[in-house]
Amino acid sequence: MRPEILAPCGSAEALEAALRAGCDAVYLGGEHFSARQNAANFTREQLEQAVRDCHIRGVRVYQAINTVITDRELPECIEAVKTACELGVDGLITQDLALVAITRECCPDLPIHASTQMTLHTPEGVMLAKEMGFSRAVASRELPENVLRELCSLPIEIEVFVHGALCMSVSGQCFMSAVIGSRSANRGLCAQACRLPASPVSGRRDDHALSLKDMSLIPRLGELSEMGAASLKIEGRMKRPEYVAAAVRAARDSLEGRKPDMEQLKNVFSRSGFTDGYYTGRTGRAMFGTRTREDALAAAGELPKLHELYRSTEKRATVRFEIKVKAGEPVTLTAFDSDGCTASAVGEIPQPARNRPADKASLAAALSKLGPTIYEFEGLRCELDEGLNLPASAVNALRREVCGKLDLARFRHFTKKPAFTEHGFSLAAPRRVQRPAFRISAQNAGQLSLISPGEAELFCLPMDRVSELLEQGFAPEKLCAVMPRFTLHEEEQAQRLSALVRQGLKHIECTNYAHIRLGRRLGLTLHGGFGLNVTNTLALRELRALGLADCTASFELTAAQISGLGGELPFGVIAYGRLPMMLTVNCPIRQSLGCKDCRRELFDRTGRRFPVRCSKASGYVELMNSDILSIADRLADFGTAGFFGISLFDETPEQAAEILRCFENGTSPKTRERQTKGLYYRGVE
Numbered sequence: 001m002r003p004e005i006l007a008p009c010g011s012a013e014a015l016e017a018a019l020r021a022g023c024d025a026v027y028l029g030g031e032h033f034s035a036r037q038n039a040a041n042f043t044r045e046q047l048e049q050a051v052r053d054c055h056i057r058g059v060r061v062y063q064a065i066n067t068v069i070t071d072r073e074l075p076e077c078i079e080a081v082k083t084a085c086e087l088g089v090d091g092l093i094t095q096d097l098a099l100v101a102i103t104r105e106c107c108p109d110l111p112i113h114a115s116t117q118m119t120l121h122t123p124e125g126v127m128l129a130k131e132m133g134f135s136r137a138v139a140s141r142e143l144p145e146n147v148l149r150e151l152c153s154l155p156i157e158i159e160v161f162v163h164g165a166l167c168m169s170v171s172g173q174c175f176m177s178a179v180i181g182s183r184s185a186n187r188g189l190c191a192q193a194c195r196l197p198a199s200p201v202s203g204r205r206d207d208h209a210l211s212l213k214d215m216s217l218i219p220r221l222g223e224l225s226e227m228g229a230a231s232l233k234i235e236g237r238m239k240r241p242e243y244v245a246a247a248v249r250a251a252r253d254s255l256e257g258r259k260p261d262m263e264q265l266k267n268v269f270s271r272s273g274f275t276d277g278y279y280t281g282r283t284g285r286a287m288f289g290t291r292t293r294e295d296a297l298a299a300a301g302e303l304p305k306l307h308e309l310y311r312s313t314e315k316r317a318t319v320r321f322e323i324k325v326k327a328g329e330p331v332t333l334t335a336f337d338s339d340g341c342t343a344s345a346v347g348e349i350p351q352p353a354r355n356r357p358a359d360k361a362s363l364a365a366a367l368s369k370l371g372p373t374i375y376e377f378e379g380l381r382c383e384l385d386e387g388l389n390l391p392a393s394a395v396n397a398l399r400r401e402v403c404g405k406l407d408l409a410r411f412r413h414f415t416k417k418p419a420f421t422e423h424g425f426s427l428a429a430p431r432r433v434q435r436p437a438f439r440i441s442a443q444n445a446g447q448l449s450l451i452s453p454g455e456a457e458l459f460c461l462p463m464d465r466v467s468e469l470l471e472q473g474f475a476p477e478k479l480c481a482v483m484p485r486f487t488l489h490e491e492e493q494a495q496r497l498s499a500l501v502r503q504g505l506k507h508i509e510c511t512n513y514a515h516i517r518l519g520r521r522l523g524l525t526l527h528g529g530f531g532l533n534v535t536n537t538l539a540l541r542e543l544r545a546l547g548l549a550d551c552t553a554s555f556e557l558t559a560a561q562i563s564g565l566g567g568e569l570p571f572g573v574i575a576y577g578r579l580p581m582m583l584t585v586n587c588p589i590r591q592s593l594g595c596k597d598c599r600r601e602l603f604d605r606t607g608r609r610f611p612v613r614c615s616k617a618s619g620y621v622e623l624m625n626s627d628i629l630s631i632a633d634r635l636a637d638f639g640t641a642g643f644f645g646i647s648l649f650d651e652t653p654e655q656a657a658e659i660l661r662c663f664e665n666g667t668s669p670k671t672r673e674r675q676t677k678g679l680y681y682r683g684v685e
Contacts, residue, residue, distance in 0.1 A: 003221075003229045004060070005251045006159070007244055010036060010237035015050055017241035020310035021248035025060035026050075027093060029237065030080055033065040033073075034188050036237040044083060051087050055414040056407045057316040057374055058339060060090040064237075066115040067188045068096050068535040068554065070561055074425065078102055081420070085110055088415035093138070095172060095186075098538035100132050105425070109418035111135040113159065117172030117186065118513060119531065121147070122490040123154060125514030130156040132542075136230065140170060140486075141215065142585040144281045147488055149227045157230035162221060163247050163265075164235020166212040166275070166287075168194040169582035170486055170620075173531055176581040178556050179625055184684035186533055186556065194582075195290070197605040200589045200598075205605055209588035210623075213289035216274035218247075218262065221254040236269075242306035243269050249309050267302040270295055278585070285591040318378040319406070321367050323398075325350050325358055325384045333367075333398040335406050337375065341413050343405035345398050353389035360384065366395040373403050427537045430640045431567030437643045438663060439572060441482065442656070443613075445469050447648050450657040453478050457643060458527075460509055463493070464617070466500055476504035483518075484618035485511040485531055485583050494518055516546050525549050530574060531583075537566035544569040550642060555579060555629075558683045559637040570642040575631050576659060576669070577647025578624040579678060581610065587621045588612070611649065624649065627676040632663045634677070 007018035009028040018026050028050065029041045042050060047063070054061045063084050069077050077098065084092060085107050092099065092110065095117035103112050113136040114120055114129040121140035129137045136157035139148060152158045167174060177191040178184040199207035217224065221232060232255070234247045246268045250260035266273060272289030276282075317337040324332045331347035350358070360382045368377035437457030442448050445468040448459055453475055460480040461469065469479055481500055487493055497508070501522045508519040511529040519526045528534065528543055528551025535554045543551055550570040553562050562573060589598045589612060600612045602623060613622040631637075635644065646663065648656055662669040 002255065003225050004231045005248060005255065006062075006231045006233045007248050008164075008234055008236040008239065009050070009244070010041065010239070011241070012042070012046060012050070013241045014237075014239070014244045015053070017245040017310045018248055019053065019057060019059060020312065020314050021245040022252050022314045023059060023248045025062060025090075025231065026054060027062040027064055027233075027237075029064045030083075033067050033069060033077060033080060036064070036188060044087075047083070047089075048087050051089060051415065052411055055088065055411045057314070058410070058414050061088075062091045062093055062113065063089045064093045064115070065099060066093050066095050066117060068186045068533050068556075069098055070557070071427075071536050071564060071566070074098065074536065074538065078106065078423075078425075081106065081110070085418045085420040088417045090416070091135070095533070096536070096539060097132070097534075097542035098536050100134075101425070101538045101542055102423075104133055105421070105423045107418045107420045108133075109416075113157075114138060115172075116140060116161070117533070119170055119172045119486070120513065122487060122514045123150060124490060124494075124517045125512060126151055126154055126156060126158070128513045128517050128546075130154075131517075132546075138233070141166060142170060142278045142486070144488065145223070145279055148224070148229070148279075152228035158228070159231035159233050160217075160224055160229045161215065161235060162217040162224065162232045162251065164214055164239075165271075166215045168210045168212055168584050168586065168588070170585065172533060173485065173583035174581070175556065175579060176623070178679060178684045179579055179581060182679065182682055182684045184556050186554075187684055189685050193604075198588065198602055200592050200602055202603045202607060202609070204603075207592060208288065208290045209592050209602060210582075211271065211290050212287055212586065213271045213273060213275040214269070215276065215278070216262070216265065217276055217279055218250050218254050218260050218265065220276070220279065221251060222257070225255060239269060240303070241310070242303050245309040246306055264302060264306075267298040268306060269299060283586050287586055288591055313372050313374060315376040316374040317376070317410070319370070319375040320378045320381070321402075322381045323363055323367075323383070325363075325382070325388055325390055327385045327388060331390065331394070331398065333402050335402045337406060337410065338378075339410065339413065341406060341409040343402050343409050345401040345405060347394055347398050350388040350390050353387055357387050358384065358390040362392075363390070363395060366392050367399050369396070369399070370403070375403060375406070425538065427541070428566040428568050430564055432639045433642050436572070436635070436638075436641050438660065439643045439645045440656075440660070441577070441645060441647045443648060443650075445472075447651060447653055447656050450653045451660060455660060458507060462615075463496060463500070466505060467503060470500070470503045470505065477506050479505060480507035480509050480527060481505055482509040482529070483511050483515045484615060484620070485529075485622075486585060486618065486620045488619055490514065498522060510548070516548070520547050528552060530555060530580075534571070535561075537568055540565065540568040540571065552645060553641075556679050556684050559634070559680045561683075562638060562680075563640050565640060567640070571640075572643030572645055573631075573638055573641050573680075574629065574647060575635070575638075575644035575663065577629055577645075578611065578627075578649050579629055580622050581625055582623040583620055584623065585620050587614075588623070589621075613649070625676075627674045628671050629678045630668055630671070630675045631677060631680060633666055633668050634680075635663070635666060637680075
C-alpha cells in the first residue's frame, strides 16, 4: 500500500493549500495542547470545518494534542479529546501518557499516534508504544536508513519525517528554551535558541554551531515506500501555505515516479539548502546551516509562482451519472463516485421540445462541467424519451444539487465518530514522604570513592561504568545502571545489560521508553529517568502499570506542581547538578573544530559557557547548563518527593562528598559557578 503524504496545517489557509496540492492526510492543532502554540491553530468551529473539508476529499485529519500536561489541565485535555471524537478526527498525536489513559478509558476506538517527542528510535521503544495502545509511532528524525527499515518491519505503523526543519536536539529532549527563557518546547513554546549564534570558541559571533539545515528525503520517497513506511510527514505548521503546497506537490511527484522540483522547494524555504545526513549516515559540518539573506530573496521571488500549485481544486474522485428523462415524470439524476458513494436529485417534469430536444451528448456536456468540485467526469448513462426539452439551466441546477449531496455522502462515508464515555479519573491524593532518600548519579566510580554505600539509596552510573563497582564487590542492590539516552545499537546494549545482570545488577534507570521492555525482560527494578517527561498524576499511574518502581518528575514543573502530584507512583526530583539542555546526535564541536581540538564547551552570543558531555561510544552528546542547580536549602518545599537526585558532572570525590553533606544538613554547597533553582520557582509558559 502506498504511504500517505501527511501535510502540516497551522492555519486554514495552509489547509486549503495542502488539500489543493493533493495531500492524503493533514495534521493540525487545536487552541490548546499543541506543540506549535505559536501557529494560528484551529478553534472548534474551524476544526469542524477542517474535518468536513478533508473528509469530503477522503483526506484523514490527525489532531496534535502533543504537549505535556499538568494535573490542573486534565479536565480541559479530556474535553479536547471528547471534541475530537464528536467532530470525527481520525487520530490523535500525543506524547503524554495521560492521553493513553484518557483514550483507553473514554474512547478506545480513537487511534493514537506516538509523537516524535516520545523519542522512539529502536524496536523495543516502538513495540512498547504498540503495547500501550498506539497504532502508529513517529520515528525520531535522527535515524539512518537501516534503522528505519527495521522499524518499518514491525507490526505497527511507522511515520517518517521526510521534509522540513531539523531541531539540533532529539525531539522531546530539548530543555534549552525552557531553562534559558522559561519557554518550554514540550509545552509548544520553543523560542528556537538553537538558531542563535553559538560556538566552541568564545567570542566568535558568526558561528551557528546549533543550527542545522532543513532535511529533505523527498527524492527518496520510493525507498521509504518500499520499506513499508505508513506515513511520510512534512514538517512546517509555522510555514506559509505556499511552502505546504510546494512540499506536498514535490512529495507526490517523487512518490509517483516523477522528478520533484527540488530547486523550487529550496527556494520557497531552506537554510542554506537541504541535508539527508541522518538518513545516509553522513553527519557533520555539511548538515549545518542558517537562514541567509540569499535564501530569503529566493523565497520572495518564488512565492508568487507557487500560487499556481493550488489555484485549482484537486480532483479526488471520478463520478458517473445516471439520468432519467421520461415523459410525465420528474427528471432524476443520480451520481456514483469511485469510492462507492451515491447521491440523487429530482427535478421538474420535462416538457415537449419546441426546437432541439435533449440528447445524451448535450446532457453529457452539461454534466461534465464539474469546475471547482472535487469530481472528474467518468461517464453518463441515460434513460431518455424522445422529443423532450431539458434546459441547460435545469441540468446545471441538478448537477450542483447532486454534487452537494454527494459531498455530504462522502463526508458521512469517511467520518467515524468514536463513542466517548465520560470518566471521572479518581486520582490518588498527594502523599507526603517523611524521610526522602538521596540518589547519586556519577560519571565514574572514582567520584563515589569518599561516599559510603549507606549514605544514599542508590548509586547510578552509566551502563558501561557499573561493572567497575560490581567487580570491586560494591553491593549490587545499591547500584543502578543508567542506560544511554539515545542509541542506534539496541541489541548490543541489551547484551551488555544482560552481562551486568549476570554480575548481579538489580536496578536500571530507563532514560527512554525502550528500556522499560529491556529491563522487564531481565527482571530488573525499573526507575524512570527525567527523559520520560512526567508532568501529571495520570502519567505516574501509567508508568506504574508498565512496571516502574518510581520515576523522576520533570524538572520543568514548579515545586508547587510537584508537591501536588498524586501518590500513584513514588517519584523524586533532580536536586543538584547541571541540567541537560540538549541531547544531540550531531556534535556541535566536531562540526566546527573537530574532535582533536575539543574542549567540551560551547559559548552562546552572550559569552555564557555551556559544558558538553560526550557519549561518543553511544553516538550522542549532551549540552549542559552553564549554571548549577541546587535546592539543598529548599528541600522542605518538595514534601511529596521520595528521593532527591544529586547529579555529578565533573566534581571531584571531595566535592561530591561535600555536596552530599550539605544536602544532609540543608545548606547550599559551594560551587565554582553560579547556582540556580532552575524552573522549580519560576516555571515555564
